[in-house]
Amino acid sequence: MLLPCVLFPLTVLANAGAHLDKAPIDASNHDSLQRGARTFVNNCLNCHSANYMRYNRLLEIGLTEKQIKDNLLFSGEKVGDTMKVAINPVDAKKWFGVAPPDLSVEVRARGADWVYSYMRSFYRDDTSATGWSNCVFDPVTCKVSMPHVLYELQGEQVMNHETHQLTLSKPGKLSVAEYDALAGDLTNFLAFMAEPAKQQRNHLGWVVLLFLGVLLVLTYKLKKAYWKDIH
Numbered sequence: 389m390l391l392p393c394v395l396f397p398l399t400v401l402a403n404a405g406a407h408l409d410k411a412p413i414d415a416s417n418h419d420s421l422q423r424g425a426r427t428f429v430n431n432c433l434n435c436h437s438a439n440y441m442r443y444n445r446l447l448e449i450g451l452t453e454k455q456i457k458d459n460l461l462f463s464g465e466k467v468g469d470t471m472k473v474a475i476n477p478v479d480a481k482k483w484f485g486v487a488p489p490d491l492s493v494e495v496r497a498r499g500a501d502w503v504y505s506y507m508r509s510f511y512r513d514d515t516s517a518t519g520w521s522n523c524v525f526d527p528v529t530c531k532v533s534m535p536h537v538l539y540e541l542q543g544e545q546v547m548n549h550e551t552h553q554l555t556l557s558k559p560g561k562l563s564v565a566e567y568d569a570l571a572g573d574l575t576n577f578l579a580f581m582a583e584p585a586k587q588q589r590n591h592l593g594w595v596v597l598l599f600l601g602v603l604l605v606l607t608y609k610l611k612k613a614y615w616k617d618i619h
């Protein structure tokens with residue numbers, strides 16, 4: 389009982405600063421999860437691992453073993469392997485200054501809205517080492533060591549330093565709505581990864597409620613039967 393009271397103000401504090409948009413999370417939308425998985429494997433595993441995630445968990449979102457093998461395994465991994473990172477973490481630390489963190493439970497750590505907003509908030513900044521900054525990552529300095537790996541799709545945004553508004557200065561291959569949808573699918577997949585058992589848990593919850601409902605009716609009938617002769 390005490391824990392939420394302690395944690396709640398902390399999460400509020402941690403998110404203060406940057407404006408966050410609501411992530412379109414839907415654990416039952418397998419098409420969205422599959423698109424998100426493809427984007428993640430193709431664009432993020434170069435630098436980030438997902439050490440708690442095995443490729444064969446993708447069977448749960450409707451992919452077949454053959455689809456996983458043909459489309460998502462590139463360098464001799466097996467379906468039962470965890471999602472390991474392509475670059476050596478020591479090199480990564482040398483190149484970026486920090487090692488890219490494991491993303492298995494990122495959504496649990498930061499929240500889905502944070503991740504969704506982060507993926508849409510990179511902007512061109514000639515003063516930063518990678519040429520990109522992101523005020524969701526650090527609302528004070530806006531500095532981040534991750535380059536905008538999806539910029540060909542999103543295009544380039546610039547920041548108006550007075551209003552703190554981002555505007556698209558150079559369009560990418562996708563329209564704004566299409567890029568938002570891609571970021572949404574990606575976040576949906578990261579949320580699935582962080583809590584793959586959520587759907588089963590929801591299902592179990594309904595079964596338990598149904599069971600309790602049936603039990604209530606039966607006990608009521610039993611009570612009536614017991615007291616029948618007394619009243």
Ligand code: HEC
Pocket residue numbers: 427428431432433434435436484486487488489491494498503506507531532533534535537538574
């Ligand atoms: C070129 C390497 C590289 C690639 C590719 C990359 N990232 Fe990153 N990412 C980083 C680095 C480095 C950081 C650490 C940033 C920092 O601490 O300043 C980071 C940080 C993050 C964070 C914030 C972690 C935290 O909570 O502090 C998220 C979320 C993230 N990346 C998501 C992604 C996603 C999703 C993709 C694929 C679309 C991706 N990254 C691709 C290098 C990369």
